[in-house]
Amino acid sequence: RIIYVNGRYLPYHDAKVHVEDRGFQLADAVYEVIEVSDNSLVDATRHLTRLWRSLSELSISPPMSEPALCHVMGQTIRRNRVRNGLVYLQVSRGESPRDFLFPDPPVPPTLVCLARATIPAQVDQRAETGIHIITMPETRWKRCDIKTVMLLPACLAKQQAHAQSASEAWFVDAEGLITEGASSNAWIVDRSGRLLTRPLDNTILPGITRRTVMDTAASLGLVVEESPFTVAEALDAAEAFITSATNTVMPVIMIDGQRISSGTPGPLCRQLRRSFARVAE
Ligand code: PDD
Structure with a gap:
């Protein structure tokens, strides 16, 4: 399996995030799960709108534009040959020495995208x-x-x-x-x-x-x-x-x-x- 992590499509075992990522230490991160049905994302626009709102409620800057994120999702689906399944997106505030306060100046958010096949018949x-x-x-x-x-x-x-x-x-x-x-x-x-x-x-x-x-x-x-x-x-x-x-x-x-x-x-x-x-x- 291939997983997108911060700009790179990596083999499964290389898909890693730093131990001082705020998602790992503080759950300072948001996510979406989007269904893939017959090669298409289901309700992608509504999911991305909700993701943008979640990010905004936590004052995390979007890691990229909506069209760019759609491109990443499409690539992740194709590279994993997922016809039916789901896409998991996660955005954390990024990697910074552990502190309750937000890093100032802000650090780049961490973006992860993975696609997994499911069996609709099940x-x-x-x-x-x-x-x-x-x-x-x-x-x-x-x-x-x-x-x-x-x-x-x-x-x-x-x-x-x-x-x-x-x-x-x-x-x-x-x-x-x-x-x-x-x-x-x-x-x-x-x-x-x-x-x-x-x-x-x-x-x-x-x-x-x-x-x-x-x-x-x-x-x-x-x-x-x-x-x-x-x-x-x-x-x-x-x-x-x-x-x-x-x-x-x-x-x-x-x-x-x-x-x-x-x-x-x-x-x-x-x-x-x-x-x-x-x-x-
Ligand atoms: N969960 N409520 C909660 C607490 C949820 O975690 C979810 C989704 C929903 C349903 O939302 P939607 O229809 O947008 O999937 C409601 C996802 C699937 C998950 O965490 O795996």
């Missing part, structure tokens, strides 16, 4: 069955709208889910409302067929797939309400699902060991997954 197979999730108290910080690499709470949550034979964890805030998954947005379909997902604010990541699913739902004439829901409402829902770049729409059939409705992927969820309109670029 994801489709998981979607046929549906996944199990657990819920747990929210442990993350108050700026979950920024896509930073500060992912330890998400790792701990996923590990706990795995230990309970589940594949995702939904965080629950102090009011008992679900925020989002460790690496996905959370959705339910209520008993009157309305799709519910939490409104955007600092407590969740503005998911690109969430946005695209809202558009898809509108085109299918489905009602989407951006309103938060409780664990009890999720357990009582007609359907539940998660959205993320790597899963698109993934049905949830069990929450905290309790079956959702009949315990099989629901009809609206299946319809949304089928119709999920990829904006390939």
Whole structure:
């Protein structure tokens, strides 16, 4: 595999970042995961817009222009012959002796781009069955709208889910409302067929797939309400699902060991997954 690091396409084992990179020492870095479908990046413009916003919230200068970054992504995909899979982009504030304060003058940001193949049939197979999730108290910080690499709470949550034979964890805030998954947005379909997902604010990541699913739902004439829901409402829902770049729409059939409705992927969820309109670029 070939990985892009700061201007160079390197063999896998040479793709290294310095130990005093602020991404490594301080999680002072942001990232994006973009799906590659049939050789094309899915929703690339929305992902780059979000990356630019994350960078701006942390006052990190963009490492290059958007077209230049698209070129790097395209090259990385081609050099790795990825037809279906994902691109991972990470930008850190750069390499500088450890200090909480930003380096002054600023140092060049570190940019990493890698592409990995996935097997779409495996994801489709998981979607046929549906996944199990657990819920747990929210442990993350108050700026979950920024896509930073500060992912330890998400790792701990996923590990706990795995230990309970589940594949995702939904965080629950102090009011008992679900925020989002460790690496996905959370959705339910209520008993009157309305799709519910939490409104955007600092407590969740503005998911690109969430946005695209809202558009898809509108085109299918489905009602989407951006309103938060409780664990009890999720357990009582007609359907539940998660959205993320790597899963698109993934049905949830069990929450905290309790079956959702009949315990099989629901009809609206299946319809949304089928119709999920990829904006390939
Ligand atoms: N995760 N919420 C969180 C906390 C996420 O980490 C992600 C994505 C999402 C869904 O966002 P999108 O639809 O833009 O992928 C929501 C990526 C896939 C990851 O960390 O691997």
